[in-house]
Every structure is written in structure tokens, then in C-alpha cells.
Amino acid sequence: MDVSALPPIPATATAARTVPDRGVAGRPADPVQRVAQEFEAMMVGQMLDSMFAGISTGGAFGGGQAEKTWRGFMLQEYGKAIAAAGSLGIGRMVQADVARLYGQQAEGTVR
Template identity: 65%
Template structure:
């Protein structure tokens, strides 16, 4: 019985659906993180105001609110950062699959 650790079947030319989904998720998560950090920098100099209740509560929960804003912006896909990251991740998955053929 042959128990070879190397597969003799060549990987598909196109990335698997799971690879595409993973690349899309990575791109969207990166964009959400980056936009959230950008918003934190923008709001850093602002005092807690009366728009959201103000006071210690707003200072405490502002970072969570900005993270959610980042997620919402990333889900909308209007900036395109996630798509660029997705393309790079997908390209890297493709190179990994091609490199494992040999």
C-alpha cells in the first residue's frame, strides 16, 4: 500500500470557493480595521459632546462606536481598500497553489 504524503493531483487553476471567501473576508476585515483606526484618529481631538450623551460614557464607548462605523463602511465597499487586499490575498493563494504542484 502506497501512503505518499504528496498528492499527485494538480490543484485547480482557479482558487477554490473557500479561498475566494477567505480572501474576501480578509479584505473586508482589513478595511474595517483601517477605517476604524482612521476614525479614531479623526475623533481623538474632539471632546465628548452632547450629540451622543457626552460625558464619561461617550468617552468609554466611542472606540466601539467607531469600530462599528469602520465595519459598516467596509461592508458598503465604497473605499475599495478591501477589494485591493482581496485581490492580493487571492493572488497569493494562487501562487501557493502553483508552488505546491511540483
């Protein structure tokens, strides 16, 4: 995967960031960008699910069936928030790779 075409990540948190064009309900207008962001959200949610699997809950403010039921939904939303921030760059890499493949298909070099 060629990551040289990806924009650089700012060195500091205070650096100016470009905000991608948003379509309906805050989702990216570009379909490739939207799918790449959804893929990143799903992947981050799965990683968080693995990370939270070993955490024991209990006591006065945790545990029980309700926590088991709702933890997956919470982790999905965490994944969406992390993907929307674009801080990991997984979505940008997927988007660049898809764009490269579409370019090769247009040129007729992909089999």
C-alpha cells in the same frame, strides 16, 4: 500591489452595483473576502479613531465617561458599515493581493 485586476468603481452613485454573495448573518461567503472586509473595517475604525481623537466634547449633550467608553464601539461599527459598503476599495485590494499570493503558491513561484 497590482490593482488592475480590481473591478472598476461606478462613476455615479446611481450606477448598478453587484452585491457579493453573503453567507451567514450577511457576511461574505468567501473566506478571503470576509477577512479582507474585516481588515478594511478594522483599518477604517482606526482611522476614524485618530480623526475623532482631537474632537472636544462637552456641554449639555456630550462628554463624560460614558462617551469615552462607548466612542470606540461606535467607531468600530462605523468602520464595519463603511467596509460592508465597499466604497473605499481597501478590502478589494487586499482580497486581490491574497488571491495573487495563493496563485503564486499554487504555482510554486513564492519562496
